[in-house]
Amino acid sequence: MSSDNLETRSRILNATWKLLEVDQGHGVRMSDIAKQAGISRQAVYLHFPTRSELLIATTRYLDDIKGIDERLALSRETAGGVDRLDAFIDAWGNYIPEIYGIARALLAMKDTDQAADLAWNDRMQAVRHGCVAAINAANNDGSLARDLPVKQATDILWTLLSVRNWEQLTQECGQSQAQYIETIKRTAHRTLLDDRARPAS
Amino acid sequence: MSSDNLETRSRILNATWKLLEVDQGHGVRMSDIAKQAGISRQAVYLHFPTRSELLIATTRYLDDIKGIDERLALSRETAGGVDRLDAFIDAWGNYIPEIYGIARALLAMKDTDQAADLAWNDRMQAVRHGCVAAINAANNDGSLARDLPVKQATDILWTLLSVRNWEQLTQECGQSQAQYIETIKRTAHRTLLDDRARPAS
DNA sequence: CTTTCACTTGACACCGTGTCAATTGACATG
DNA sequence: CATGTCAATTGACACGGTGTCAAGTGAAAG
Structure with a gap:
């Protein structure tokens, strides 16, 4: 049945x-x-059929149960470039610990397994799209740093928000989840935003 | 013989x-x-005796041939917190591509191999010490951002300079080595330095 | 001439993934 | 009741890569 x-x-x-x-x-x-x-x-x-397909399916399963798409979509609705950037960092940055185990397993397979590599890259491209959207929003309301090309700003935000950085800051540096979010926000604000748009920190 | x-x-x-x-x-x-x-x-x-010991030995061998210790030591001699930070970013950031292959192999073994894990962490602690020294230098001449604890500044610099971030920015984002250095410097300057000490960028 | 020592050859154990074939047991339909 | 279907089981096996072991080769050094 x-x-x-x-x-x-x-x-x-x-x-x-x-x-x-x-x-x-x-x-x-x-x-x-x-x-x-x-x-x-x-x-x-x-x-x-294979271990990697199982891991990939588990990733989708988790994404579904945890409703990450909705959470990310919600962050897009926040008005104002700066607040929206923060909302995006909150949404993704707080999701990472929820999927860290499976993410690690998939990352480990990337090296040797074609399917795992594609699936992971796909996943990360979705995050990158979120970054593009957040950077564009900041750019549109003039809060993006003047001298910073959108592409480079996206690269930086995307890299800051990598699972590996979460891993390093929380596991190796011993930062709490709250401190991690704080660290990423500070770095993103100061690096990406125009001095005048930047909240004090 | x-x-x-x-x-x-x-x-x-x-x-x-x-x-x-x-x-x-x-x-x-x-x-x-x-x-x-x-x-x-x-x-x-x-x-x-084992594959991991061979990889570890290769790492040391390369470090030796390339003279990374000297290069890092040299960067420590640069005067002025900001210039010294830049010198350190240049020294380490330009070393990463030279050891990327072996670094990747070692990183892949970390997951399953105790010895590889220790060796890699050791390596990274050495880099962290360099970060501490650079941050302290900036702090001592008043160029570190006022509100930023030394520990957090070190965490940020160390994380920025991770091999994974080099990998993401150059391989995934397609940045050239020069752009990578530029990106890291910009991020480090704006995030870590006091507004008044910061060079324009 | 013999010992020594680096290296070779070939076989084998171990582990984890993935495959295959034969079997069991439940349930559905004629 | 008999039959067929289908998920799951059991047990065996191939493969690839690491690491081990034992016997043998060949050259240099005493």
């Missing part, structure tokens, strides 16, 4: 999610996932 | 270096390295 089918599928996705969350994307094997889902290793392959 | 011994050892290191440089740290196997060095795969293990 297809509802059984669906149920097993989401049991697998949930198992993957949970395991990746627990050990932050470290060495989760197909057999671990199967065990966690309470099925045989081979059964996993009945639903997902 | 021990000079043969040494010669073979450096043939291996050179082979590793060359291969990692060519394919930017992608899937270089022990057998590839052996072939490139003109010896058998097993002979490599006579000189290096």
